[in-house]
Amino acid sequence: MFVARSIPADHKDLIHDVAFDFHGRRMATCSSDQNVKVWDLGEDGHWTCTANWKTHSGSVWKVTWAHPEFGQVIATCSFDRTAAVWEELVGESTEHGQKNWVKRTSLVDSRTSVTDVQFAPKHLGLQLATCSADGIVRIYEAPDVMNLSQWSLQHEISCKLSCSCISWNPSRVHQPMIAVGSDDANPSGGGKVQIYEYNDNSRKWSKVETITVVTESVKDIQFAPNLGRSYHLLGIASKDVRIISLKPLRRDQSSTQTSGHSKFDLRQVAQFDEHNAQVWRLSWNVTGTVLASSGDDGCVRLWKANYLDNWKCISVLKGDGSNVKLQESSQVQQQQQTLSGGAMNGTSSPPGQAPLPLNIKRNSGWAYFNTKKDQGKHYY
Amino acid sequence: MSLKLDLLWSPNREEEFVTFGQELTLFQVVKTDSSLGSAQVSGATRISDSTLAIPLSVNSEIQYVKCVAWYPGHDPHQLIAVGQANGRIILVSFGQGGNKDPNDLVGKEFGPRHARQCNSLVWNTHDNNLLAQGLDKYRQDASLLVWDVNAKPAYGSSYDSTATPDSKRGSTFYVDTTPSIRPVAEIGAAESVYSLCWSINQPKILLTGMNKYLRVYDIRESTHPQNAALTKNVFGLCVDPHSADRVASFSEGQISVWDLRNFDKPVLTFTENRQIMKLSWCSTRSGLLTSLMRDWSMVKLYDIQHTTGGSDEMEPVIIERLIQPAGQHSVGSFTWHPTQENRMLTISSDGQIRDVTVFERIALAWSPSQMLAWSCGKKLIQCSRVQVPPGEEDVAEKMKYRAMRGYGLQTEQVWQNTELVGNDRQLKSMWSWIDTVRSLWQEGKLKTMIKNAPKYYGIKSILRGEVSQNGVTNFSEYSYAPWEGVDGKNRLQPKLYKSDERKKCLQLCCWDFDSEAELNTVIDRLESDGEYERAALVALFNLKIKRALDVLNKGASGTGGDVNLSIVAMALSGFSDDKNTLWRDMWSNALSTSLKNANLRSMFAFLTSGMENFDAVLNEEDMCVQDRVAFACMYLCDSKLMEYIDTLTAEMINGGVLEGILLTGFGRDGVDLLQKYVDNTGDVQTASLAVVQALPGEISKDIRVQTWIESYRSLLDRWGMWYQRAEFDVRRASCDASIRPPTQVFASCNFCGKSISSSANRRNQFLSYGGGPAANKPKVTACPGCRKPLPRCALCLIHMGTSSGTASFRHKSERTGSHNSNVILAPFSDWFTWCQSCRHGGHSQHIADWFRDHSECPVTGCTCKCMTLDSMYQAVHSEEHGAT
Structure with a gap:
């Protein structure tokens, strides 16, 4: 059973991203109102907004937390073509318990909207990847973790396609790896997910894979937390939800020096079109065993694999939180309904006329939405 | 005249709306549980999964409705201005109580001097008494009239406010001298006004779409427009409620968006193939334009929020979205809810109403503590799973639960771990195996002759001689073992193999019975645990058929006993060696498939094997690996045994079956097996804790083992379970001194710098x-x-x-x-x-x-x-x- 609670967000426009810190005790939200809010979880389980400030001069697309070992640090990216790194001034707070956050740096290299920003996993130090609508992924690094105002642009990777999302592979064994998704709308443009890997010898990022099965525009991409698995799981939000497993093939000791980059055994382990429309965002739980997805049908769906690696939907939650508490009871009703199914069918009214059958899913004959085309280069 | 149906939300009552066409109908929207479906309110229509529309009142007196506008003030809150085909405006209400009317507005009428079609009607939201009306052209008459509904009628005017019913009915020209109201402003002589709207931040400014112009008028200075733009897109003019300078208008196949500060040319223009019928801004979301096209089942949304955000050199960013509110029915009209986020009502040409909420992109995130948060438009929702039925928890929940209870951290009583894992047979068997090995070491029964050999070695290593002194295994000797209990003289006697290695293996399987007493202890224990089938199996494989029968009978007679067991016992007692007997046929035909219990099946398989071919027993997958291995160690010859153990080990590793740890031990094979287990389940906790038991050893250098341990520590940190993390570190360091962390802090003297x-x-x-x-x-x-x-x-x-x-x-x-x-x-x-x-x-x-x-x-x-x-x-x- 799920219990939902509404948090009075008080953003003045659409909220574009929600991010938890490493421990899940803090949360950051960003919005089209150009503000970022930071929330702290109280002992009573309620979230209190402890900071709210204007970060950019355009919609803020994404917000992400650095590992707490680097301090209380977040990064944001925006339509205003910049990404920024913010740090909380620990120990200083105003009377109302509001915390001060200061801008440590503004990353202004992009000439188009910066669509995603992600901190690298902790073991890679303080690194930051951004991607922008003009198709360039940039890797920044703060060489001195004590000085967050100094970031150097280490690499620029040109992806040839407008980028919408980026994800670091969290594995601590594997080479540094990022997956980049593109929202390019042209299906004939080939695979929309590219995987890049850092090569220690050449000191360069190079493309190791293109996932060719995904040709529709990709809105979100997420590597699952690795947790000691021998393969990597990549969730992709496109027209449907897909889960791709990348199993690194054993490399020969000799070939590591010569060929350089790794080879993978790519396998699509799941594909779901239950959202019936564009899938927007994905998130893995802490163990990488449950995937949550949201789509244009206004639902949040949870997916989980069984022991035999068969993924299936375990829950459907309505985006406005309206059906969440009723989840359990409606299932009971469904059972009752099937028990008394004969009687119900006998009295059913003509289609389209009220009363409609109970427990209808939102997408069965009801309003559904689709995004026909992307006139601009960007989906937001 | 085609019957066009349209609808409108109430500006001040959240759940009320009207539909109009031939008549005006007031509806109330009621939220219902979908369970309430059958208990229908009379006349109610279901308009969405969770809402019903109940008609409250119908006003059918008015005819030739062209346009309506709902009074934005509160008293009376159900006052609607209706513009008719002859240009007259009637203020109507519904015959219900509770409608205060302090200014006596209901029933008032206004009209132009010459009758012509009313095209548009808008209330001013700042000055609620001002109502603007746009009309068709009539000679040199003004077509844009602004009325003050509170104005007192003046005599001697040609404008009329209390016309008789006769004059209402289609007379095109009349002059009378009854008291009448003059409009506050008259604008646009000899023009047709197609659309109009009030500015949202300047109460006296009126925007109009006339013949070939969009014009901006100040009603206090109405002779000249303040601003104008030449265009053919003069229909459906509307102001973005979130941006006072942004307006939109359309003509047949084109939509333009204008900026009033730079009115010369449109900011954006979209062309559509279909004829546009209606254009409107979403009232709750900035920059969301909505259009409706003729004979189409879709409503089209244009998100233009990011067109003006950057500088000019940037390409405009528009997202188009299509909404299909009512299947294949074409949409006749729609209305955005004035306050509720992204809520829209649509009406199809045949009158079906739909309550639709347009969902925004939902951003979502999991917190490490299994809480899901997502945004829905401007809302933020947190959601957590409670009361998870046992057995359905995610591995994250399981791991957290176990970690809280000190799972895997016992140094002495390892068996306690089995109590934390619920009904998981795999985990139980692994922990009891670890416990067995520990106690065998303590009792000195288990030794290794080679230095640095892992403490927890598997049966495979024993049989391969990897742990013995000279690295070779001894050949096994065999003897014909006698049956006990029944008249065993004439029976086939199985070959029972023995060697030192086999003995060790049986010890690891807990099947090493030196004396009959030991065997009986084990059988008694299984009996008391209620595992009668397994107890019988142990007895039978040790050739105590009498004992096996006793056990089965006991199982059948005990409280809640299984009657089937006595039948099995009966069948068992009739066992005969003769290959052609009825008994054997019965077994192979019927019983072998109908027996649910794997232990019972393998008992019969053993008896019918002719004491030569035991494949049916060995390949019984539902049997404990422990029992299968023990059986193989007793009755298979050396070559077959090795073959069997090798296949079984490979099988266990491939399947990631933890029971197989018995075969692999915590060596290289064991790590392979655990890796597979982690791959399958994500249970990095068990893997880390298990290998920690085996430290120190070669496997601590395996990169996979290090990854598990680091992942698990990081997981505990994420959950804020620092005590558990520290205990784990302590446990690990106590097993393996080499990983003890170095001192992290030194205090040195200020003067000499020495510690x-x-x-x-x-x-x-x-x-x-x-x-x-x-x-x-x-x-x-x-x-x-x-x-x-x-x-x-x-x-x-x-x-x-x-x-x-x-x-x-x-x-x-x-x-x-x-x-x-x-x-x-x-x-x-x-x-x-x-x-x-x-x-x-x-x-x-x-x-x-x-x-x-x-x-x-x-x-x-x-x-x-x-x-x-x-x-x-x-x-x-x-x-x-x-x-x-």
């Missing part, structure tokens, strides 16, 4: 900063290296190394109870602590007391807020608040 703790340790271990029995306490207030004094406590001004006084007093009183206990460590309150930022410090008790009341450093002139810089401060602080 002060190292020499203190030399004199008296553990005694660094004071504390301990005063008699044998050496003086440590000076640096042991250079004899210079150590820094002072900022509060008591006594040198570091002394006791803080208060705490040691308390400490003494505590100590009187247990006099002989040798206190080695100084109590925490005597410890020396210092701020990492300003380097000032003192006794921890003093410092803690100081910061209870102060925020700044106790050293004069130092403004460092030492305590607030400490992230632990918040935790301590909140705890204290919670306590008081």
